[in-house]
Amino acid sequence: MNWTIFFIVLAVIAALLAGLYFWGKNLQKKYDSQQQLINQHKQAMSIFVIDKKKDHASNLKLPKQVKDQLPWIYKKRKMPVVIAKIGPQIQTLMCDEKLYNIIPIKKQIKVELAGILIVNVLSGKLPDVKKKSFISQIKAKAMPLKTKEK
Numbered sequence: 001m002n003w004t005i006f007f008i009v010l011a012v013i014a015a016l017l018a019g020l021y022f023w024g025k026n027l028q029k030k031y032d033s034q035q036q037l038i039n040q041h042k043q044a045m046s047i048f049v050i051d052k053k054k055d056h057a058s059n060l061k062l063p064k065q066v067k068d069q070l071p072w073i074y075k076k077r078k079m080p081v082v083i084a085k086i087g088p089q090i091q092t093l094m095c096d097e098k099l100y101n102i103i104p105i106k107k108q109i110k111v112e113l114a115g116i117l118i119v120n121v122l123s124g125k126l127p128d129v130k131k132k133s134f135i136s137q138i139k140a141k142a143m144p145l146k147t148k149e150k
Contacts, residue, residue, distance in 0.1 A: 042114040044122060047084040047093075049105055054078040061092045066116065082118060093118050 057067055057075050067075075080100035082093045095103070095118035102121060103109065112120040132140070 038114045038117065038119060042112045042119045044110060045086060045113050046108060046110050047086050047113075048108050049082055049084050049103055050090065051083040052081065052100060052103060052105060053083075054080050054100075062094075062116070091116065 056078055057070055060079070060081055080095055080097055082095055082100070082103055084091060084093055093113070093116050099118055099121055103118075110122040111118050112122060
């Protein structure tokens with residue numbers, strides 16, 4: 001009796017691992033096709049960054065088609081966006097978290113754009129990004145907690 005339960009649990013775990021393997025393989029194929037599409041359509045442009053902020057997709061001035069195509073998880077999450085002047089137009093551009101941290105405000109920079117997505121920062125007067133040590137990160141997170149307790 002004891003061994004049958006063990007083998008049933010082992011079979012369920014093996015089935016879960018196999019399912020996760022194939023699901024991950026499928027997600028990797030989707031990511032590769034999206035990355036290939038981004039690489040085909042990216043172009044270098046010079047933009048003037050007016051502002052950058054993190055906000056919900058419903059509060060942003062994004063095209064309706066873009067808002068409709070966002071997955072439901074991104075509609076609830078705050079997204080990093082950059083408000084920039086491209087030529088005579090002012091547009092809201094989406095970007096990755098890493099790029100969001102290095103993009104300066106009120107500066108002219110050259111970036112690679114794929115639609116409204118900032119893919120890469122090519123040039124411009126970028127601020128030096130210093131890596132924080134683990135202990136300084138913990139201290140920075142603990143500082144607001146100390147002020148709340150007082």
